[in-house]
Amino acid sequence: MSSTDDDWASFNRRRQPRPPRELLRRTLGCIEYAGAEPGVAVDLGCGSGADALEMLQAGWTVHAVDADPVGLALLAESAGPELAARLQVHQARFEDFEFPACDLVWAGYSLPFCPATALPAVWQSIVGALRPNGRFAGDFFGDRHGFSGSDDVHVLTEAALRSMLAGLSIEAFDTEDGWRPSGGVITRWHAFGVSAIRNPKPPHPLAHDGA
Numbered sequence: 001m002s003s004t005d006d007d008w009a010s011f012n013r014r015r016q017p018r019p020p021r022e023l024l025r026r027t028l029g030c031i032e033y034a035g036a037e038p039g040v041a042v043d044l045g046c047g048s049g050a051d052a053l054e055m056l057q058a059g060w061t062v063h064a065v066d067a068d069p070v071g072l073a074l075l076a077e078s079a080g081p082e083l084a085a086r087l088q089v090h091q092a093r094f095e096d097f098e099f100p101a102c103d104l105v106w107a108g109y110s111l112p113f114c115p116a117t118a119l120p121a122v123w124q125s126i127v128g129a130l131r132p133n134g135r136f137a138g139d140f141f142g143d144r145h146g147f148s149g150s151d152d153v154h155v156l157t158e159a160a161l162r163s164m165l166a167g168l169s170i171e172a173f174d175t176e177d178g179w180r181p182s183g184g185v186i187t188r189w190h191a192f193g194v195s196a197i198r199n200p201k202p203p204h205p206l207a208h209d210g211a
């Protein structure tokens, strides 16, 4: 697998519209049930923006980040003037983006395409941007994924991912280990969907003394 800017532009054109991802909806539900108001979210690698739209519709202020201008333009068009008042689009690479202080960073199937050498610094920026009780949620490819070994996709073992998440409290850790249609072919799919909180405070059930 090789992803050029043109590949992402045509991927993002094809992907519009689609339903929001279940992991995002679950994460937003946990935030709502914890009694928090919608805050500031970053949609990292937003593509054509189905998930950014879901957050806007739920009342969040959204910073949508992607290197591909085609996806960002589709998102701005679908948001319309009312939701666009709470939307900021950033045509930027993850490696260069200056994260605002935020309550949620959502990265739906985007961080596996961040260069592996840049991931540690990007991850530090993500965690550093989260306010107390802020969440990271998103997807990573596992080491048995069919894209493992590709030049521009990186995969993580479960142990490496859990170690990356060590400073956060894990709210969800989903594993998919099988096959699914992707890009027109049945693809070996090994992925982790995670949601994790920075310094959870009571009354969240994951909060504990010293958290």
Ligand SMILES: C[S@@+](CC[C@H](N)C(=O)[O-])C[C@H]1O[C@@H](n2cnc3c(N)ncnc32)[C@H](O)[C@@H]1O
Binding pocket: 008, 012, 015, 044, 045, 046, 047, 048, 065, 066, 067, 068, 071, 092, 093, 094, 095, 107, 108, 109, 110, 113, 114, 115
């Ligand atoms: C697989 S798509 C996922 C899009 C969307 N989040 C979704 O779930 O449908 C990956 C997206 O990340 C963007 N992307 C990949 N690497 C990037 C990087 N290093 N900086 C900025 N955007 C990047 C691509 O342009 C593409 O829109």
